[in-house]
Amino acid sequence: MSLLDAVVGLADDALVLGHRLSEWCGRAPFLEEDLAIANTALDLLGRARTLYGYAETLGGRNEDEYAFLRDAPEFRNLLIYELPGDDFAAACARQFLVDVFDDLYLTELAASRDETLAELGAKCAKESTWHRRHSGEWLNRLGDGTAESHERMQRALEGVWGYHLELFETGPGETRLVASGVLPDRGALERRWSAAVHEAIRSATLDVPSNGRRVAGGRAGEHTEHLGIMLAEMQQLPRACPGANW
Amino acid sequence: MAEAQDLEARFQARIDNEERIEPKDWMPDAYRKTLIRQISQHAHSEVIGMQPEGTWITRAPSLKRKTILLSKVQDEGGHGLYLYSAAETLGASREEMIAALHGERAKYSSIFNYPALTWADIGAIGWLVDSAAIINQIPLQRCSYGPYARAMVRICKEESFHQRQGYDIMVSLATGTPEQKAMAQDALNRWWWPSVQMFGPPDDASTHSARSMAWKIKRYSNDELRQKFIDQAVEQAKILGLEVPDPDLEWDEASGHYRTGAIDWDEFNRVVAGDGPCNRERLETHRRVHEDGAWVREAVAAYAEKQAARQAQQVAREANAGEAEQSRRVSRGREL
Ligand SMILES: [Fe+2]
Numbered sequence: 395m396s397l398l399d400a401v402v403g404l405a406d407d408a409l410v411l412g413h414r415l416s417e418w419c420g421r422a423p424f425l426e427e428d429l430a431i432a433n434t435a436l437d438l439l440g441r442a443r444t445l446y447g448y449a450e451t452l453g454g455r456n457e458d459e460y461a462f463l464r465d466a467p468e469f470r471n472l473l474i475y476e477l478p479g480d481d482f483a484a485a486c487a488r489q490f491l492v493d494v495f496d497d498l499y500l501t502e503l504a505a506s507r508d509e510t511l512a513e514l515g516a517k518c519a520k521e522s523t524w525h526r527r528h529s530g531e532w533l534n535r536l537g538d539g540t541a542e543s544h545e546r547m548q549r550a551l552e553g554v555w556g557y558h559l560e561l562f563e564t565g566p567g568e569t570r571l572v573a574s575g576v577l578p579d580r581g582a583l584e585r586r587w588s589a590a591v592h593e594a595i596r597s598a599t600l601d602v603p604s605n606g607r608r609v610a611g612g613r614a615g616e617h618t619e620h621l622g623i624m625l626a627e628m629q630q631l632p633r634a635c636p637g638a639n640w
Numbered sequence: 641m642a643e644a645q646d647l648e649a650r651f652q653a654r655i656d657n658e659e660r661i662e663p664k665d666w667m668p669d670a671y672r673k674t675l676i677r678q679i680s681q682h683a684h685s686e687v688i689g690m691q692p693e694g695t696w697i698t699r700a701p702s703l704k705r706k707t708i709l710l711s712k713v714q715d716e717g718g719h720g721l722y723l724y725s726a727a728e729t730l731g732a733s734r735e736e737m738i739a740a741l742h743g744e745r746a747k748y749s750s751i752f753n754y755p756a757l758t759w760a761d762i763g764a765i766g767w768l769v770d771s772a773a774i775i776n777q778i779p780l781q782r783c784s785y786g787p788y789a790r791a792m793v794r795i796c797k798e799e800s801f802h803q804r805q806g807y808d809i810m811v812s813l814a815t816g817t818p819e820q821k822a823m824a825q826d827a828l829n830r831w832w833w834p835s836v837q838m839f840g841p842p843d844d845a846s847t848h849s850a851r852s853m854a855w856k857i858k859r860y861s862n863d864e865l866r867q868k869f870i871d872q873a874v875e876q877a878k879i880l881g882l883e884v885p886d887p888d889l890e891w892d893e894a895s896g897h898y899r900t901g902a903i904d905w906d907e908f909n910r911v912v913a914g915d916g917p918c919n920r921e922r923l924e925t926h927r928r929v930h931e932d933g934a935w936v937r938e939a940v941a942a943y944a945e946k947q948a949a950r951q952a953q954q955v956a957r958e959a960n961a962g963e964a965e966q967s968r969r970v971s972r973g974r975e976l
C-alpha cells in the first residue's frame with residue numbers, strides 16, 4: 395500500500411462518519427445536541443477534505459471525485475464508520491469507541507515523519523479530544539440514566555462490538571509506512587484503547603461486551619450493505635449530471 | 641387603577657425614549673404576551689426551517705457545498721436556541737413553547753410549508769428566504785425588548801453568510817449547464833411568491849401592527865419591508881439572468897420602486913391555515929423527533945439528578961469527616 399492509499403483510507407473514514415453524523419441534523423433529542431453533533435460532523439468533513447486534498451497532491455483525484463464518483467467497493471473506510479447509527483444509543487456507542495481511538499491515533503500521527511500528516515494529526519487530535527469528552531458524557535448519561543437508557547446503551551454496545559477490532563489492524567503494505575514512522579502503529583494502540591474504553595463502560599454501570607466477534611474488510615473494499623445505500627443518496631446528484639459544476 | 645395607568649404611562653415613556661425594556665422591568669401583560677408569541681414563533685420558524693434544507697445535507701453535490709449547508713442549517717438551530725432563551729426571559733418555558741407548536745397554537749413562518757424539491761431550492765432558499773429574513777430582522781435589532789434585540793444582533797451577523805451561500809449556489813447553477821440553469825429558474829418560479837409573502841399580510845389587513853409599532857417591537861410596516869425585498873431581489877435576479885415569475889412586474893420611475901402584480905393572498909391564507917404542501921409533514925417530523933428523543937431527555941435528567949445526589953452525599957460525608965476530626969482533636973486536647 396502506498397502513502398496515497400493510506401491517506402485515502404483515512405479520508406474515507408472521516409467522510410463516511412462525517413456523513414453519518416450529518417444525517418442527524420434536525421433529528422437530535424434536543425436542540426443543543428443537534429448543534430453538538432453538527433460540530434463533530436463538520437470537524438470530520440473538514441478532516442476528510444484536508445486528507446483528500448493531500449491525496450490529490452500525491453497524484454490522486456480531487457475530493458469530489460473521491461467522494462461522489464466511486465462505488466462502494468472502491469471505498470476504503472473501516473466498517474465501524476459506515477454502520478447506520480440511526481438510533482441515538484447506537485450513534486453514541488459507535489462514536490465513543492471511535493473517538494477514543496481517534497484521540498490516540500491522531501496524537502501519535504502528530505509525530506509522523508510526514509509533515510502534512512503531522513500537522514493534520516496535531517489539529518485533529520484536539521478536535522477528537524473534545525469529541526471523546528462529549529461522547530464519553532453520553533456513555534455516562536445513557537448508561538447511568540434510566541433503566542430504559544441503560545438497556546438501550548448496553549444493546550448498542552453489543553451491536554457495535556467486534557467492528558472495533560479492525561481499528562487496530564495494520565493493512566497490507568501499511569507495515570512499511572509504520573516502520574518508517576509515517577503512520578502510527580494501530581496494533582500498539584489496542585491495549586490503551588481497551589483500558590480506557592473498558593474503564594469508561596464500567597463506570598457508566600454498563601458491561602463490557604464479551605469478545606469473540608470480529609467483523610472486518612473495509613480496507614479491502616469489502617463493505618456492509620449499508621455503505622451502498624448511503625452512497626446512493628449521497629452521490630445521486632453529481633452522478634445524474636456528469637461534468638456539472640456545483 | 642391610577643397606579644396601573646401610571647406604570648403604563650412610564651413604560652410607554654421609556655419606550656418613546658428608546659430605552660430598552662429588560663426582563664425584570666415592569667411591562668404590561670399584553671406586551672409580554674405579544675413578545676412571547678412573536679419570539680416563540682420566530683424560534684419555531686428557525687427550527688422548522690431546518691427541515692427543507694436539512695433534507696439536502698446528505699445529498700449536497702460537493703463536499704464544499706455539503707460543509708457549507710451543514711453549518712448553515714446548524715446556525716439556524718443556534719438561532720432557534722437564542723430565541724427560545726430570549727422567550728424564556730419572559731417566563732415561557734421551552735417545553736411549553738414546543739407543546740404550543742405541536743398543539744398548533746403557535747405558528748411558524750409559512751414559507752417552510754413549501755418543499756425543497758431540487759438542489760436549486762437550496763440556492764433559492766438561501767438567496768430569497770434568508771434575504772427576506774435579514775430585511776425583517778435588521779430592524780428587530782432595535783426592538784424595545786432587550787433580550788430579543790440582542791439575540792437579533794447575533795443572528796443578523798450569521799444571516800448574511802446564509803444569504804451569500806444561497807446566492808452563490810444560484811450563480812453556479814445560472815452559469816452552469818442548461819439543465820442547471822433550468823433548475824435555477826424552476827426554483828425561482830416556486831420560491832418567488834412565497835418569499836414575497838413572507839412579510840405577512842398587506843398593511844391594511846395586518847391585525848397586530850399598530851400596537852407593535854407603538855411598542856417599538858416593529859418599526860416598519862409589512863409593505864415597507866416587502867418593497868425593500870422586491871427592489872433588491874429583482875436586481876439580483878437580473879444579474880443571475882433569471883426571470884422573476886411575474887408578468888406584471890414593472891419599474892415605477894416616479895417612486896423609484898419595482899411594482900409587482902397582484903399577490904395571491906388566498907394562496908397565502910390557505911397555506912397558513914394548514915393546506916400547504918408540507919404543513920402536516922413539517923409538524924409531524926418535529927413531533928416525531930421530539931417523541932423519539934424523549935427517552936434520551938429522561939436519561940439526561942435522571943443522570944443529572946443522580947450526580948447531584950452523589951455530590952450532596954460527598955459534601956455531607958466530607959462535612960461529617962471534618963466534624964469527627966474536629967471532635968477527635970478536641971478530645972485529644974482534653975487528654976493531654
Ligand atoms: Fe436564522
Ligand SMILES: [Fe+2]
Binds near residue numbers: 716770773798799802
Ligand atoms: Fe438563515
